[in-house]
Amino acid sequence: MPSNPSMSAAIVAAAESDKIGYIEEGTTALNLHIEAIRNVCAEAGISPTEIEGVFATNHANMLAEYLGIHPKYIDTTSVGGCSFQMHVHHALAAINAGVIDIAVVSHGEAGFSARKNQGNGTLRGGGGDPWTPAAQFGGGPYGAWGPPSYYAHALTRHMHQWGSTKEDFANIAVVTREWAGLNPRAVMHSKETNKFGGPITVQDVLDSRMIVWPLNLLDICLVTDHGGAVLLASAEKARSFKTPPVWIAGAGENQSHADMLEMDDFTATSAHASSEAAYRMAGMGPGDMEMAMIYDSFTVTAGITAEMLGLTPRGEGPSLWADGNASPGGKFPVNTNGGGLSFSHSGMYGMMLLIEAYRQLSGTAEDGVHGIEGKQTSAQSAVVNGTGGLLSVTGTLVLTSDV
Amino acid sequence: MADYNKPIPSPDPYVTQPFWDGAKEGKLMLPRCTSCNRVHWYPRILCPHCHSSSIEWFEASGEGFIHTYAVQNRAFGGWADETPYATAYIDLVEGDRMFTALRGVDAENPESIKIGARVKIEFDQADEDTYVPYWRVVD
Numbered sequence: 001m002p003s004n005p006s007m008s009a010a011i012v013a014a015a016e017s018d019k020i021g022y023i024e025e026g027t028t029a030l031n032l033h034i035e036a037i038r039n040v041c042a043e044a045g046i047s048p049t050e051i052e053g054v055f056a057t058n059h060a061n062m063l064a065e066y067l068g069i070h071p072k073y074i075d076t077t078s079v080g081g082c083s084f085q086m087h088v089h090h091a092l093a094a095i096n097a098g099v100i101d102i103a104v105v106s107h108g109e110a111g112f113s114a115r116k117n118q119g120n121g122t123l124r125g126g127g128g129d130p131w132t133p134a135a136q137f138g139g140g141p142y143g144a145w146g147p148p149s150y151y152a153h154a155l156t157r158h159m160h161q162w163g164s165t166k167e168d169f170a171n172i173a174v175v176t177r178e179w180a181g182l183n184p185r186a187v188m189h190s191k192e193t194n195k196f197g198g199p200i201t202v203q204d205v206l207d208s209r210m211i212v213w214p215l216n217l218l219d220i221c222l223v224t225d226h227g228g229a230v231l232l233a234s235a236e237k238a239r240s241f242k243t244p245p246v247w248i249a250g251a252g253e254n255q256s257h258a259d260m261l262e263m264d265d266f267t268a269t270s271a272h273a274s275s276e277a278a279y280r281m282a283g284m285g286p287g288d289m290e291m292a293m294i295y296d297s298f299t300v301t302a303g304i305t306a307e308m309l310g311l312t313p314r315g316e317g318p319s320l321w322a323d324g325n326a327s328p329g330g331k332f333p334v335n336t337n338g339g340g341l342s343f344s345h346s347g348m349y350g351m352m353l354l355i356e357a358y359r360q361l362s363g364t365a366e367d368g369v370h371g372i373e374g375k376q377t378s379a380q381s382a383v384v385n386g387t388g389g390l391l392s393v394t395g396t397l398v399l400t401s402d403v
Numbered sequence: 404m405a406d407y408n409k410p411i412p413s414p415d416p417y418v419t420q421p422f423w424d425g426a427k428e429g430k431l432m433l434p435r436c437t438s439c440n441r442v443h444w445y446p447r448i449l450c451p452h453c454h455s456s457s458i459e460w461f462e463a464s465g466e467g468f469i470h471t472y473a474v475q476n477r478a479f480g481g482w483a484d485e486t487p488y489a490t491a492y493i494d495l496v497e498g499d500r501m502f503t504a505l506r507g508v509d510a511e512n513p514e515s516i517k518i519g520a521r522v523k524i525e526f527d528q529a530d531e532d533t534y535v536p537y538w539r540v541v542d
Contacts, residue, residue, distance in 0.1 A: 138502060149475060156518070
């Protein structure tokens with residue numbers, strides 16, 4: 001029997017690019033990557049050349065070359081916003097197998113600057129393939145232009161199938177904005193950071209511009225520039241850095257479909273399976289979790305995921321945010337950075353989930369830069385779930401504090 | 404046809420041609436596995452249920468039901484002129500699901516559209532060879 005990789009590696013540092021959000025002077029995905037990797041190495045007190053494994057959604061080899069790293073392990077898994085949870089899963093397996101001791105998972109994406117650069121904001125190249133069968137019969141012929149066009153169908157079905165309401169989901173955006181108020185780097189932190197920033201109400205969400213019914217503008221994440229990176233190290237080395245370890249107790253991933261044409265149940269995602277795997281590896285369950293970082297590309301993404309992670313009964317996902325439970329000072333904090341809805345979301349948001357979970361569990365969530373008084377929670381365990389594609393693919397991590 | 408200003412799918416001759424040939428004649432052609440007898444959509448070179456490569460095409464009823472829908476208030480290109488318009492996933496009577504832009508609904512009143520409503524297929528000529536399928540609510 002292979003050994004259980006639980007706790008065989010830790011996240012030992014986390015950092016972002018120098019600037020994040022709406023970077024007016026412009027930037028590139030590559031710059032965001034490199035800044036983040038440089039910063040995370042500086043925090044941990046190592047040289048980038050000590051990195052043995054490079055994990056990034058595309059062109060991990062290009063990053064390695066740029067930094068003068070000769071990696072023993074390269075992984076360019078790129079399946080959307082949950083890719084980073086999966087990178088951690090893969091790095092955990094590689095470390096547990098003894099192939100590498102130190103890995104970096106990196107993200108750089110210029111979702112905002114791409115508009116002026118006329119690129120797609122990632123390191124991906126273009127494509128000239130003929131339309132695949134799924135594309136011929138997917139959203140393209142019918143004017144679907146991006147994730148909102150598709151995700152809206154899931155919210156309609158959830159309301160029909162489970163009797164939920166737009167107000168239930170709008171409240172997720174309201175609570176998430178409360179957390180943004182405690183994060184000075186959040187785009188929507190306050191009127192000082194953005195003219196649309198500061199606290200919002202359920203009515204504000206319902207009154208915001210209708211983009212794709214039933215999704216209003218404030219049900220939908222930001223589109224920003226963002227870079228971030230985390231360092232992973234084996235259990236033997238995890239305490240040899242300037243920064244403290246946060247342990248990877250469990251990891252799992254799964255996929256239900258790629259195109260929404262093949263989404264069997266519009267109110268369920270593979271997070272049910274990926275979290276089951278992560279909990280099983282950790283020997284823990286949803287009841288053992290003390291906070292959650294849940295991908296919130298849309299309010300409906302977060303609501304459904306809460307159910308899949310076992311944090312609420314089926315059909316009642318938004319109740320996780322009800323009655324102040326998930327708010328600052330609540331008994332089960334969720335999306336403490338302000339979420340993709342109000343902090344920052346470059347297109348693939350999973351890295352930001354990782355960084356914030358690391359900060360919370362290492363007690364550094366309130367450093368004055370990434371959080372002010374009230375943002376640090378007492379949580380010692382977190383479930384972190386990324387969702388990619390069109391509610392298609394998920395990666396779940398169970399992380400625990402160093403005790 | 405001349406004024407069809409929406410994206411036109413480019414059929415691939417290897418897998419999906421029978422659908423597009425049928426569409427030209429106003430028929431909904433669907434692929435069915437002759438090993439497990441199940442219909443699948445989108446078309447493939449093997450059955451996603453049992454992985455047999457024995458696929459046959461047959462003329463389907465062209466009837467289905469709304470599984471879920473949304474109203475696109477924002478769109479680009481030719482679709483920008485159509486907003487708001489409804490899109491939907493259709494449960495086919497024969498099994499599996501198609502995506503479409505819905506007809507015969509009031510997209511200005513999204514809540515008037517009913518999940519489970521019966522729909523029938525129709526085809527719009529987009530260019531000489533391509534007839535794009537749409538579904539219309541019939542009750």
